[in-house]
Amino acid sequence: MDDQTAEQNDRLNSSHLNAGDAPPPKKKKGALRWIVRIIVVLIILLIAFAVLRPNKHNFQHRPGAPTNNAGGMADNSNVTPVAVTTVRRGDMPIVLQTTGTVVPITNVTITPRVTGHILDVYYQEGQFVHKGDELELIDPRPYEAALGQARGTLAADTAQLERARVDNARYQKLIRQNSTSAMTARDQEFTVQQLEGTVALDQANVRTAELNVMYCHITAPVDGRVGIRVLDKGNYVSAGQSGGLTILTQMQPISVILAVPQRSLGHVAERLHSAGQLTVEAWDSDNLRNIATGTVKALDSQIDTATGVVRMRAIFDNQDERLFPNQFVNPHLLIDTQHDVLLVPDNAIQTGPNGQFVYVVQPDMTVSETPVQIGAADINQTVILSGVKEGDRVVTDGVNHLRPGAKVSIPADTAHTKAGAEAGSTAGTSAHTHRHN
Template sequence: MDTTPLPPRASATPTPPTDRPRRGRRVLYLAGGALAVVLAVAFLRPHASTNRKHATSGDQPVAVTAVSRGDMPVVLTELGTVVPITNVTVQSRIDGYLMQVLFTEGQHVHKGDLLALIDTRPYEVLLAQYEGQLAQDVAQLRAAQVDNARYQRLIQQNSVAAMTAKDQQYKVEQLEGTVKADQALVDNEKLQITYCHIIAPVDGRVGIREVDMGNYITAGQTNGLVILTQMQPISVIFTLPENDIGPVATRLREGTPLEVDAWDSANLNKIATGQASVLDSQIDTSTGTVRMRAIFPNSQEELFPNQFVNARMLVSTDHDALLVPTNALQNGPNGQFVYVVKADSTVEVRNVRTGHANNTMTVVTDGVKEGERVVTDGVDHLRDGVKVSIPQATDSATAPQKGKE
């Protein structure tokens, strides 16, 4: 029997591993957490104190303006176009060669000035021909008149047939018609020679020449010879909403002048001042507007044809009207409203009705009273009953005290 001792068996219970790495990581975690807490306290402490301060006060800073009374000009601003009162395409009324051009492009001309000359020689030749034919027919008429007078004496003496005397009378009448036709031909050729001299029909400024000297032009050809535009005076045509026609039409019927200012397309600079002239005869059903013309002297040619302008027309002035800043008006489900600051520094939502307005002020017809304060800035977080503070009033109140100190 083998009595060799067996090797000792491994213990079933494992030897617990060392905890030094785990303790090291735990220490690092604790140190990082402590650092994060310190940083959070350092950065958030001022904000927290500020938040606690606001939470304590609860006042919303706002800017206010008192409702006041004043005059509000009723001005209608509409987009308009500069349109010449007279714009003429100078045409030739006859055919022929353009012999002379007597104007310079861009020149100001007067009514009756000679602008161009067409070759008159073909028409002068025809005039001479028709004048010769007229002279011939006049001679025949005179001879027929002499014979007719003789026949009329003979028929009274029963020395000639009545038919012969009557035929002679008809011949005289026929030759009188021929002479009239010849005279018309002569007058027509004289008119053609007159048309060879192209004159300015109105005062104005000529544009760029469309035909050069030496070209053969025809009557009524496309683009004509040049465009002549009346610059002084000139008009601006703009559209007027149908709801505003009544007051404007009344002023025009009364003969009261309506002043119109023309501003540039950016609506920044005033260009010229004129007066309203006339309303169009009907409303455009597609836009609900009516066209209106205003006349401007344009002595310095500030306005140029086809230029886009903003027409501002002063219709009337509302006197002693309640005025609030336009930026105080807010839009809600029930229409426009304002925030009114009450005596206890809380705000009240007040629905209002408005009238005419300009860029800064608006007429209020109902909802507020004179002297009440309305919020003009800082309305984003306001609601009915919120307590507000007015930094401007606080600063002005504390300024004298600081001065005394």
């Protein structure tokens, strides 16, 4: 019976295999293995995160970590980092910033005073020349000939005058002796006077001829820089020719004509009258760099009704020639200086509904909104008349999110303290190493 049952089972198995049934697929087993691996990796990552994650206890015991009163970690979410500065005492210059133009004290158009051909040119364009240096030569030969003629005429007329004077002396002696008529003696006196006039005219002609010869030699009337020449050697020029021969500009010293608004005229005139002169700085057209420093002594006699300003002339030595004629500059006129006043940077001043105020940092690292009265100001600092005292720390940066009573931090102080601690630690380590050695 048992043998028959076993034989029947073998037939059934054989029939199943013959029917095309395959063994269980291996793909399912591979997928299960990958799922197991992923689960193991996730468990490992969770364990690592739990072990390595910084907890509150570790943070509290980390050196330098801020704590609250209960010993736990401080909440920094409401602390605003700011930059501060200390209210100090100093001097505040009162400076009037205006506009101006560089104008030469002397600007000469060199024009010929005689007519003729240019024989020579002795300067180079752009050359610096001194007073009396010869610039150009106009053909002097016609004028030298005229001078010789005038001198000859003068000599002849002078000889006639001398003879007439001798005759007049003789006639005057004879008339006292009643040896000649009074009319003859009187006529001789008139002859002498006539010849004296002729000689005087001849002398004037000689002087004119000498001037014409001198004018042939064109010289520099002042020290300065010669510009571009208009006519070259060989050209024919006329006396008083339009446009001249060149332009000579005095560069040292040079002046700046600056405009003072009439609202500031009273203060400027008062200071100029009491001090005699005021200091002025010429800044470049971008108002970024000081070019030269000079003085103001002259104030115009009237206000320009079209612009509402009064002109002043500032004088600069200009030894380095950094000021150039017709250059636009920004003069900074020093009117006065306030001494020993409270000063804060301009960016510390805030404006609210009730006027100007500053944020003052309190000892508990909170800020208070302190109203202030301001005085003179420039682009860098402002005078504080009242509201704060010397030594107060005012916020200069980071004020956008501040409110009265807000908690603040000062990164600069923290960095300074940390640097000091590190320096002390380094010094201690070095000392320990030295003792050990």
